[in-house]
Amino acid sequence: MLEHLQEILHAIGPWLPHIFAGLILLLILQKYGGSHIQPIFFAKVYNPFLGTYHVTCQALKRQHFLSMKDHVSADPVLRKRGALRILEIGPGPGYNFEFYPPNSELTVVEVNPYFEEQFFRKQKDHPHIKMERFVVGFAENMKDVPDNSVDIVVSTMVLCSVRSVEGALKEIHRILAPGGKYYYWEHIREAEYMWVLFVQHLASYTFYDLVFGCQLNRKSDEIIKRNKAGFSSIDQQRFRTPQKGGFQAICIFHSSHVKGIATK
Template structure:
């Protein structure tokens, strides 16, 4: 089976050879930074529709983690277009962080549409190096569809742990590798993953993020695997939950 997968990967690489050349010349990465926010702004609408019940349920207890001031301080990591804003509680103070400055046009639109929140600005930084965010300064960190595209999930989780106050929580929704290695989903994830990462700005369908969360330094982990009702079944395997520092 592994030989078949390798052959199919090579066939795809040959078909998309011009794209690989553009990538290694640095041209494709530049183009992606410009057009990817537009793609995300369109796809996040349909994703929120199919995931609405999951998101409402997950974020329903966010306010429980408000600190002594009773004002919830939330860091939205990899905020993108602000697709999660409408699920956050009234009066929540949101700090947005993303490594792509081109998201800001779409982010401002989401902020205007969700005036029940207070916004503490946009930070241009990567999830694994959030130096603008002070230690223990956040009650909640939210990461959704982020870890698929970061080089090191453990490094991101270390940073999340650092910026959370004691007793704060990380909330997450991530698409991950299929846990059933014998399934067709797993097979096609393996075949398409190299090409998928190239086209979708480093997005990795084969991430085992649940293992990184289990190995992280959180005192409590509430995690479950779900099969999300997404249009593309290859990305249906998800994990959802929250972890407490």
């Protein structure tokens, strides 16, 4: 571990003054420039920051979402058309369109309105999805979405960011129709490499949440298992993505992940 820490310090050492100055600037902007500075910044850097993550994970994600096409809608009108009503929380720029079955009707609940433009740009490439609504709001409070009204809920890399995982799970369960499914894919607290966990803790308790609105050390898998939120079954597995290379890749994108399907 000491050896890894030395490596880490050696790698980030020259950047520390820049990081520190950037953080101070962001804090000042947050304080005096209003609460929209972080969301604007995040929406701008998200695509470059994620780099190749979505490309590397594409096949694995496709496999995870595959069973969605066999799901039968609880709504008789949609059922006749072979369509599903899907709600995605925190879609960001919209990386998941390609995994949704044709004719799906999609509503999204996204807290950051600055993603909307990128999201609708991407939607144009996926005409097989019918866009219902882009709701700017919190997954923990989806008051505009009626009880038992959705066939499928999806989140990818969102539970690390919500203010309350338990609150989001409760809402997801409420809006799902009986038999409805919640598909999730999340990065979680590192379970194997202690030095990665150390970096995750250090980043989470200092700047990471402030800058990227994300807790790297969150145990979303354990919260789901413990909380259950009324789901009749939860089928989840820990895994690592095939993403390789670079400090950031190791600490976030190749770190412990969980994917699962919870059934109401």
